[in-house]
Amino acid sequence: MAIQSKITVHPVPAPAGSKADFVAELRGADLENLSEHDFAVIRDALYTHNLILFKGQQGLSPRAQYELTRLFDPTVTTYGHGKTLDAKRSVLHPDLKTIPHQPQVQVIGNGPVASYEGLENITLKHPHHRTFHKTPISDDEDRDNTRFYRWHIDAALYDLHPPRVTSLMAVSVPKTAPLNLKYDDGTGDELSVPRGSTAFVSSYTMYDLLSEEDKEFARTTKAQYAPHPYIWMSGAKSRSDGLGMVSEGLELPYTELPPIEQEKVKILPMTWRNPVTGRLALQVHPSAVEKLVLKDGTVIEDLKEVREIVHRLQRPGIAPELVFPVDWEEGDLAVFNNHGVLHSVTGSFLPEEVRIFRQCNMAASEGPLGPLPLEVSA
Numbered sequence: 001m002a003i004q005s006k007i008t009v010h011p012v013p014a015p016a017g018s019k020a021d022f023v024a025e026l027r028g029a030d031l032e033n034l035s036e037h038d039f040a041v042i043r044d045a046l047y048t049h050n051l052i053l054f055k056g057q058q059g060l061s062p063r064a065q066y067e068l069t070r071l072f073d074p075t076v077t078t079y080g081h082g083k084t085l086d087a088k089r090s091v092l093h094p095d096l097k098t099i100p101h102q103p104q105v106q107v108i109g110n111g112p113v114a115s116y117e118g119l120e121n122i123t124l125k126h127p128h129h130r131t132f133h134k135t136p137i138s139d140d141e142d143r144d145n146t147r148f149y150r151w152h153i154d155a156a157l158y159d160l161h162p163p164r165v166t167s168l169m170a171v172s173v174p175k176t177a178p179l180n181l182k183y184d185d186g187t188g189d190e191l192s193v194p195r196g197s198t199a200f201v202s203s204y205t206m207y208d209l210l211s212e213e214d215k216e217f218a219r220t221t222k223a224q225y226a227p228h229p230y231i232w233m234s235g236a237k238s239r240s241d242g243l244g245m246v247s248e249g250l251e252l253p254y255t256e257l258p259p260i261e262q263e264k265v266k267i268l269p270m271t272w273r274n275p276v277t278g279r280l281a282l283q284v285h286p287s288a289v290e291k292l293v294l295k296d297g298t299v300i301e302d303l304k305e306v307r308e309i310v311h312r313l314q315r316p317g318i319a320p321e322l323v324f325p326v327d328w329e330e331g332d333l334a335v336f337n338n339h340g341v342l343h344s345v346t347g348s349f350l351p352e353e354v355r356i357f358r359q360c361n362m363a364a365s366e367g368p369l370g371p372l373p374l375e376v377s378a
């Protein structure tokens, strides 16, 4: 058979003692000039492994990053959060800066940057868990220890559909000593991570770990997200494991949110089906979920109860041996299945440590695939 693509797929072995085997490195890709056959290989690898890495992409243009990201959903052009990032009260607001000539691509990172892709004299700030967690690590332990900042899906979760994939490119990476990541949730769990690592877990594994009863619940229950969730949650604080919020009644009341259009509120299946493998992912944004809609139509409205249920289902899936912390090198381009993994920022940097990343995703053309009717009734 004729060779139709030069791209080869190399599964990345899980780190020592880990079972995080959902990553592959793709070699031989010319990402500025992809053929149909190349993309077929890339798409298959993405949905088979769920996190794919291309090394040595220092020269990749924001345009090419956008075009690659868009190939997964070719009709879309709108950034995954639309324009809601501009909302000053959104918890996402400080973290992202838009590239003027490629508005679907955001610059994130840390430190002062004189000039980058049309952005002049900007200061980037790596999100620090102390701004989001209820009880942060103490100042004297902070340089050597970290937390999962916020486990999430990249999605507006109001009006727009969750992006299918996100691409993340490491442009500048300060290399310093690894950090000890603490869960601080009473389990004693901890994990060594490279400083500034992005942590990933497989939501397919998260689903597979559930009991049969919980799988049935997850297949038949829908997660309802708060309207304007990132503004709604802005007064509340996160659990120490970054997996959802503490319930203290600090969410903004609807009357303090931008106008709410009921048809834009997102009610999504708790399990999302992989379009290539058919596997189900337990895919819930734990800090944005507000209600659960059960199969008989009953709605669980007690926010504390909703969060306890979601946390109980998700927490086994972020166990230390299931986490893949990416050890970023300059020129790395990661593309991940945003419908099948959760991810989190980790780490902290000194104000002068310069780190530049580019992130791109687009609101999807349609909602995520839910479980098949057969699976729901099984």
Ligand SMILES: [Fe+2]
Pocket: 152, 153, 154, 343
């Ligand atoms: Fe993200």
